[in-house]
Amino acid sequence: MSPLELGVGDGGAYMGDMITSGRACLNLRDWSAGAEAFAQLGLGLPRYYVCPLCLRGFTEDQAPLLTREHVPPRALGGRRLVLTCRDCNSTAGHQIDSHAAEIERVRDFRRHKPGNSYTAHCQAEGGIGANVEAEWSADGKLSIAGVPETNAPGALDHLNAELTRRWREGRGWPTSSLSVRFRHQVSPRRASVSWLRAAYLAAFASLGYRYAFRKEVDLVRKQIQQPDICLIKSFYQEAPDATASEPAIVLLNQPHWACGLAVQMGEHLVLLPYGDDAVSYYQRLRCAGGDGTPVTFAGKALPWPERAEFRLDYALPSERALYAKIVNGGGETGNAR
Numbered sequence: 207m208s209p210l211e212l213g214v215g216d217g218g219a220y221m222g223d224m225i226t227s228g229r230a231c232l233n234l235r236d237w238s239a240g241a242e243a244f245a246q247l248g249l250g251l252p253r254y255y256v257c258p259l260c261l262r263g264f265t266e267d268q269a270p271l272l273t274r275e276h277v278p279p280r281a282l283g284g285r286r287l288v289l290t291c292r293d294c295n296s297t298a299g300h301q302i303d304s305h306a307a308e309i310e311r312v313r314d315f316r317r318h319k320p321g322n323s324y325t326a327h328c329q330a331e332g333g334i335g336a337n338v339e340a341e342w343s344a345d346g347k348l349s350i351a352g353v354p355e356t357n358a359p360g361a362l363d364h365l366n367a368e369l370t371r372r373w374r375e376g377r378g379w380p381t382s383s384l385s386v387r388f389r390h391q392v393s394p395r396r397a398s399v400s401w402l403r404a405a406y407l408a409a410f411a412s413l414g415y416r417y418a419f420r421k422e423v424d425l426v427r428k429q430i431q432q433p434d435i436c437l438i439k440s441f442y443q444e445a446p447d448a449t450a451s452e453p454a455i456v457l458l459n460q461p462h463w464a465c466g467l468a469v470q471m472g473e474h475l476v477l478l479p480y481g482d483d484a485v486s487y488y489q490r491l492r493c494a495g496g497d498g499t500p501v502t503f504a505g506k507a508l509p510w511p512e513r514a515e516f517r518l519d520y521a522l523p524s525e526r527a528l529y530a531k532i533v534n535g536g537g538e539t540g541n542a543r
């Protein structure tokens with residue numbers, strides 16, 4: 207959708223909503239910053255804040271219909287970063303963010319993160335196992351407790367005897383025999399789209415409308431809006447060896463097949479198109495880098511936005527040209543990650 211096709215948010219459905227005055231002030235400040243950035247495009251339209259996800263425009267009176275969204279989602283440690291409309295914000299929470307959060311919660315178990323209790327199944331030798339609650343302590347010790355009401359008679363006794371025998375024999379206890387369970391059914395697809403959404407919002411916060419309105423970004427928004435349909439196959443990868451402790455946005459110029467935007471959030475790496483047809487870009491990603499050879503990404507790192515910065519909307523034409531040059535495989539190459 208081009209910016210000229212913008213619709214105007216319908217405030218009618220929200221007339222009964224109550225907001226605090228403090229939050230309203232924050233919304234207005236962010237609305238104003240976004241509307242100013244949008245005005246920089248010189249489209250001759252009234253002052254709107256345009257939701258970066260659905261591209262509906264909201265007037266100043268409709269600012270309460272926007273919410274400051276956490277990027278990444280709050281359950282994944284994100285901070286409030288950009289305004290999106292309430293429809294887009296609440297839909298994501300229900301549809302996709304809970305899947306990413308649940309997968310991350312279970313990963314925290316593998317990282318020995320204390321403070322969470324996990325429902326798990328402990329498999330003892332001899333084929334009999336038992337349901338337990340497991341928790342890591344701050345000093346790295348794992349404690350498990352049986353839950354009698356979720357176990358068959360004798361199962362906990364058998365497990366207890368097995369653990370005692372191993373302890374007497376001086377044998378360690380294999381943590382691989384413990385399977386942690388998800389609290390609800392999890393869709394890895396929805397979880398990855400949640401990361402795609404977070405990456406796109408971070409890119410919008412950093413680069414602004416001149417990035418969000420690029421033709422190639424349409425496909426990204428469509429994928430976010432239709433998480434269960436596989437419109438893009440390869441946009442996400444886990445980078446468990448990631449050394450970056452801080453989230454990062456990088457204008458990639460290496461390797462050549464990935465030139466575009468990389469958004470890294472902990473172990474999660476999302477690639478977004480920039481200056482290339484989206485279908486060709488993601489097809490290239492799918493074909494390249496899949497042979498197990500380690501890939502080094504490099505380019506120009508942009509600081510992670512503390513608030514919406516709209517860099518491209520305010521950039522001089524020469525700076526915009528430089529960004530385009532970088533993602534076309536040229537320009538600056540510092541800040542390799």
Ligand SMILES: [Zn+2]
Pocket residue numbers: 257258259260261262290291292293294295
């Ligand atoms: Zn929206």
